[in-house]
Amino acid sequence: QVQLVQSGAEVKKPGSSVKVSCKASGGPFSSYAFSWVRQAPGQGLEWMGGITGMFGTTNTAQKFQGRVTITTDESTSTAYMELSSLRSEDTAVYYCARYSGYYRPGYLQHWGQGTLVTVSS
């Protein structure tokens, strides 16, 4: 079955960067696109960006352009999301999710367990 296992919780200082990983199993890695969605405490879901399978084309929400980098490593079946210039408002649970196919946009069929990133001085 499909499993997306994310890296552990992080505590970061304002102005620094964080890189969250998402290791996928169940199905050929390059056949699927991946997305990153975050959820601030007590708030709703916020789409951050996505990356297609096969060609690795990325698309980022306008709000995060210039601050977020989404990549994949096919050799380890892992997707990554790096967020820079962190501020307190970036404190949230970050989810990776897999689309139903190699293309995006699309619906998010499988989700990781989430990674809590806390930004605090």
Place this chain on the structure above:
Amino acid sequence: EIVLTQSPGTLSLSPGERATLSCRASQSVSSTYLAWYQQKPGQAPRLLIYGASSRATGIPDRFSGSGSGTDFTLTISRLEPEDFAVYYCQQYGSSQETFGQGTKVEIK
């Protein structure tokens, strides 16, 4: 960017009752590219409905989706205790995907 507005914010119902959740888009969602997710406290979201009306694998048939254009609805025909949760709609008809702010279905 397409803005999705969900209503009501909170729905207070009893087990066995019918729940009707609304998701309205600021502009037409192409090809009914609208999905619904369920999220319980401390858990990741779970896909319920895609393509506005297709149930995801393993989703009970008490969940149904409908709508097109700018108005979409998620209906839970008879609420089970495990259905009390927060529900989100998502549009994926544009390259900038967006979520609604969520509707909480709580026990009355």
